[in-house]
Amino acid sequence: MEAYANVLLYAIPMLFSFVILEAGYSWCKGTRVFRSLDTISSISSGVANTLKSVLGLTVFIIGYEKMETHLAIYEVQASWQTYLIAFLSLDFATYWSHRLSHEVNFFWNKHVVHHTSEEYNLAVALRQPISEFVSLFFIFMFPAALLGVPPEVVAILTPVHFLLQFWIHTPHIGKLGVLEYIIVTPSQHRVHHALNDIYIDKNLSGVFCIWDRLFGTFQEELDEEPPVYGSTRPLDTWNPIKQNFAHLLMLIRDAWYTNSWWDKLRIWFMPTGWRPEDVQSRFPVRSVDQHSLVKFDTRASPALHAWSWFQCVLTTLMLMHLLLYFKEIGFPDLFIYGAFLFLTIYAYTALMDKDKNAFWIEGLRCLFGLAIIWYTADWFALPALRWVVAAELLISLAVVGWFVRESTYVNTENTKYSTLSNSTG
Template sequence: MTIPEMPELIHYAIPFFVITVIIEAILTVKVKLDNYEFKDAYTSILMGLGNVFIGLFTKGVILTIFLLLYKYRFFTIPFSWWAWVILLFAEDFVYYWNHRIAHESRLFWASHVVHHSSQKYNLSTALRQTWTGSFYTFIFWLPLIIIGFHPVMVMVQMSISLLYQYWIHTELIQKMPNWFEAIFNTPSHHRVHHATNPQYLDRNHAGIFIIWDKIFGTFEPEVEKPIYGLVKNINTYNPIKIAFIEWYHMLSDVFKSKTSVRKRLLYFFKPPGWKHDGTGILSDDLRAEWEKKK
């Protein structure tokens, strides 16, 4: 049986994305939830289409790099059912750290911020994807190739993870059964991740399994109503600005800051909000302030 590459899986899912967004919009109107706005949803869809278009090129490049690296693998893991089960958890573990570092390092945040830029939370928000991340974030998955998972297996599992995360971008589903909430990422868990409430910042980085957040101390349950968007919102529906504005701000800090070269370079690696003169506000600072007010 021929296993399709990751881009094909996403392409097959596009009609499903469109239909479910329309259905959610209709249901949202019926239950009178204020989480759909035409301009916002339209922008998210454009960002998603741009991501797919760019992916036609980057996925080919990534697969080529994976195949070259695969020649130097430690083991040869077969296309067996047990290998897919192991890969399900291994890839999700890698995704967790990629996602977490995307919130802790501005270089990776520059591309990931796109996904958090909407102040709404619905299925169209899931489609608001980066135009730049696929050029370099794939490095997190290289260890899976070196271990011995075939590149096609890894890319298919990456696609499955992305498809799973689509349905959790909704407010229509409040809670799943307790056993499901304990193991898997859910709409409730992911609403926390998209929120700017101080206690919710940089929490719940899970892809499929929420267990990683619980193991590594980044889990936060949904208690109060989430406020979506960014600590400092972009406030634009222009896809070009959304895609590149954080790159512009980051590079401006690197080249225009009046400090040493070493400190300028730290703007790539320090968390969003970091300033070389100590005037920046980090998510940990906001969380600590919230803790004091409790």
């Protein structure tokens, strides 16, 4: 995990730099593909996912190393051919894991956050899950394991494969000619993020589009059908923690309230979005299409925008601190720091949502942070920081209290949030 943390120290500034460059380009071109709170939500989701990953909070049902040890029929040495086979295998596994997420109710929960934004830009690529605690991904690496591709080759290529899917989340690159038949392009991935009927659950490949063309899930972007982004069952929240667990909570609730024992069992494995008829009539959910979607917006004041950006940047800097001092902080303090940062993200995005409980959530964060300082006389390997953090916690609580007391804080149009989601393709 320490090596992974070191890689992230370089990857995070690079990805954020591209987001800033795209935002600047968009501003110069006069196109509005970024919205302030939506972008903060995307970045916050990326921070939360990074925390989950670096703390090793995902359990793989079958690890690749173990599978390769027991199933390999060849013993191959690392060469360019080996790397090519491994990369194609990763892409194949990505396609089927991704397709499973779009087609099975239970697995949609780990992917829904990536489709929650109603914009399309590089920041959306940062919307990665924290709700995937059990992963089936490496089961689809069976062909590579059978051929004896070394685990170290897979370990090197996995982050590379992920980063190569970052650039396709942009509206500023059109169709790329012959490359449209070889790789996944921004045009193809715009289709994937659209809720238009013709686009839903299409273009599921990671790097090479051959899988979509081979398995019947390819759809070209049509000039007469501009993509409309978002979920067919909007979540109406900026909070990435809520976004990650909304679908799972719906499944649990529906399984509990349905009168059919058969439905209680099969709801988890039915197509994404399926609900028992009795709970669907008792607990109807709002559904939209490309014609009826109205983008979620809490109409925040300039002061709230500025404060939210401050909290987002501060949280990102704290994440960088955790990565930089990963070894010195050590376990279990890394988990304590991670819990504090998760709570921080929940707190300031609750404020962005204009949640009536935002002050109490911020109060809990303040108490948690002050308790860490009190018991350790430290702030995670940097003792001098404890006074700065303590001051920030108290000031933050006062600022949030001021926002909540403002008569314009509560937005009556957005005081109720959907806790449901559906496949958006």
